[in-house]
Amino acid sequence: MASSTSIKSRHVAVIGAGAAGLVAARELRREGHSVVVFERQKEVGGTWIYTDHVESDPLSVNPTRLVVHSSVYDSLRTNLPRECMGFRDFPFAIRSGESRDPRRFPSHGEVLAYLQDFSKEFGIEELIRFETTVVRVSPAAKTDGGERIGNWRIESTEKEKKSHHRDEIYDAVVVCNGHYIEPRLAEIPGISSWPGEEMHSHNYRLPQPFKDQVVVLIGNSSSGDDISRDIAGFAKEVHVASWSNPADTYIKQTGHNNLWMHSMIERVLENGSVVFQNGKTILAHVIMHCTGYKYDFSFLDTNGSVTVDDNRVGPLYKHIFPPALAPSLSFVGIPCKVIPFPMFELQSKWIAGVLSGLIKLPSVDDMLMEIKNLYATLEGEGVPKRYTHSLGINHFEYNDWFASEYGCSGTEEWRKEMFLTSFMRKMEHPETYRDEWEDHHHLVAQAYQDFSLYISTKI
Ligand SMILES: Cc1cc2nc3c(=O)[nH]c(=O)nc-3n(C[C@H](O)[C@H](O)[C@H](O)COP(=O)(O)OP(=O)(O)OC[C@H]3O[C@@H](n4cnc5c(N)ncnc54)[C@H](O)[C@@H]3O)c2cc1C
Ligand SMILES: *[C@@H]1O[C@H](CO)[C@@H](O)[C@H](O)[C@H]1NC(C)=O
Numbered sequence: 082m083a084s085s086t087s088i089k090s091r092h093v094a095v096i097g098a099g100a101a102g103l104v105a106a107r108e109l110r111r112e113g114h115s116v117v118v119f120e121r122q123k124e125v126g127g128t129w130i131y132t133d134h135v136e137s138d139p140l141s142v143n144p145t146r147l148v149v150h151s152s153v154y155d156s157l158r159t160n161l162p163r164e165c166m167g168f169r170d171f172p173f174a175i176r177s178g179e180s181r182d183p184r185r186f187p188s189h190g191e192v193l194a195y196l197q198d199f200s201k202e203f204g205i206e207e208l209i210r211f212e213t214t215v216v217r218v219s220p221a222a223k224t225d226g227g228e229r230i231g232n233w234r235i236e237s238t239e240k241e242k243k244s245h246h247r248d249e250i251y252d253a254v255v256v257c258n259g260h261y262i263e264p265r266l267a268e269i270p271g272i273s274s275w276p277g278e279e280m281h282s283h284n285y286r287l288p289q290p291f292k293d294q295v296v297v298l299i300g301n302s303s304s305g306d307d308i309s310r311d312i313a314g315f316a317k318e319v320h321v322a323s324w325s326n327p328a329d330t331y332i333k334q335t336g337h338n339n340l341w342m343h344s345m346i347e348r349v350l351e352n353g354s355v356v357f358q359n360g361k362t363i364l365a366h367v368i369m370h371c372t373g374y375k376y377d378f379s380f381l382d383t384n385g386s387v388t389v390d391d392n393r394v395g396p397l398y399k400h401i402f403p404p405a406l407a408p409s410l411s412f413v414g415i416p417c418k419v420i421p422f423p424m425f426e427l428q429s430k431w432i433a434g435v436l437s438g439l440i441k442l443p444s445v446d447d448m449l450m451e452i453k454n455l456y457a458t459l460e461g462e463g464v465p466k467r468y469t470h471s472l473g474i475n476h477f478e479y480n481d482w483f484a485s486e487y488g489c490s491g492t493e494e495w496r497k498e499m500f501l502t503s504f505m506r507k508m509e510h511p512e513t514y515r516d517e518w519e520d521h522h523h524l525v526a527q528a529y530q531d532f533s534l535y536i537s538t539k540i
């Protein structure tokens with residue numbers, strides 16, 4: 082963007098060096114801001130850093146537990162084609178190298194390697210303080226000769242440092258802490274006297290420990306779906322309970338002779354039985370909650386300006402700025418059911434432009450009004466609060482709005498095409514969609530031609 086005397090360079094703290102924090106740091110620096118990234122792990126990549134470790138509390142509810150950040154399991158492969166998943170101007174192309182995975186739906190290690198490549202390519206690592214945890218973020222009204230010079234106080238602790246507590250002032254904070262860490266659990270009548278084991282998918286890594294067991298999974302979205310098939314290869318029986326299934330659902334999953342779909346659990350009994358709404362009763366060893374996660378910003382002290390209510394983070398203008406604290410506080414990556422990386426990139430460009438003063442925000446009242454209207458629309462459509470940030474197909478329009486504000490191109494046609502095609506293929510062939518990709522389908526072929534053209538201008 083063109084330089085001008087009115088452009089302000091800010092001192093910005095970015096919390097987290099996952100995909101969101103990495104691209105936020107890059108876009109902020111590109112815009113001329115000075116950036117410090119705080120990352121409590123010792124490398125970049127966030128949730129894509131696979132680890133064998135799981136939390137001591139398999140349900141991840143004990144507040145004193147040692148938190149393990151990653152939710153990735155050993156067999157995990159992406160649920161989006163790599164081309165579609167990558168950042169807009171750093172294609173997730175096939176790279177040579179011993180440990181690289183050239184598949185279209187690669188394993189988690191390939192995504193981590195891609196994020197490491199991104200970080201190297203753009204020199205992001207020099208901005209990151211690793212093994213540094215942000216413990217508190219609070220408003221600061223520090224003044225210098227009457228001029229307000231800082232908006233946010235950041236307190237952090239560094240691992241293995243003598244004077245490990247640091248207290249600093251920044252002009253702005255961009256929160257990129259991820260939201261697949263704090264589990265959401267299903268409520269199950271009778272669970273307190275059920276004798277089996279309970280866990281959350283956050284602590285699932287490998288199927289072998291479930292050998293010969295009877296396992297009940299709750300939830301059949303991405304992780305429930307993947308994990309049920311993973312475990313079915315070892316367990317005696319796998320039963321998936323889901324609210325989204327009608328009450329009489331009882332279906333044997335095709336391609337498996339030990340995997341059943343049920344309606345939700347009605348209750349569990351002291352003798353180990355699990356009773357489903359469809360009237361079936363089974364004796365189970367394990368119940369695994371594949372019920373997703375909650376947004377959590379426990380380090381953030383805004384005196385009530387930002388709250389999380391039934392998983393609605395708000396009020397947030399465009400799912401990014403709390404109006405009362407804009408633009409000095411922002412969030413990247415709140416929306417879900419989206420293509421994450423390119424969305425993070427566009428959100429970050431917009432935030433960087435707003436912070437420098439090149440892009441103007443509406444008045445606080447106008448922002449609050451837009452949020453009120455969104456809530457009213459959702460309520461009118463009967464959408465529960467917890468789906469406020471679930472954008473789905475609307476996320477293309479959402480992305481394109483940022484692109485037009487910033488002055489760059491919107492979502493590429495080939496990306497939309499690939500996303501929609503893979504979504505449909507996944508619905509129709511959940512078992513094989515990752516490996517049997519119909520390249521000959523003319524729309525997909527066109528999409529790939531466009532992708533190759535695009536790649537040739539980028540690498
Ligand atoms: C099981 C699973 C499968 C997925 N599959 C796909 C897929 O196939 N394709 C896809 O595009 N997306 C997928 N996703 C979505 C994925 O979350 C995003 O791709 C993306 O990695 C999110 O990046 P993030 O930076 O927002 O969060 P994260 O990757 O979680 O990074 C947040 C970072 O913030 C750090 N942090 C948090 N709190 C603090 C603190 N207080 N102080 C310092 N540092 C802190 C953490 O250590 C972490 O490194 C999947 C997610 C999960 C959980
Ligand atoms: C959950 O399972 C049912 C079949 O029992 C299926 O119709 C539905 O599409 C599944 N949901 C997801 C998100 O896979």
Ligand SMILES: *[C@@H]1O[C@H](CO)[C@@H](O)[C@H](O)[C@H]1NC(C)=O
Pocket residue numbers: 350352354364
């Ligand atoms: C468990 O208790 C229920 C209710 O009393 C009973 O119907 C069921 O047969 C019992 N199951 C086992 C395995 O004991």
Ligand SMILES: *[C@@H]1O[C@H](CO)[C@@H](O)[C@H](O)[C@H]1NC(C)=O
Pocket residue numbers: 384385
């Ligand atoms: C916090 O909010 C309350 C109620 O809105 C207000 O009275 C109080 O002054 C605020 N405190 C600070 C430190 O801003």
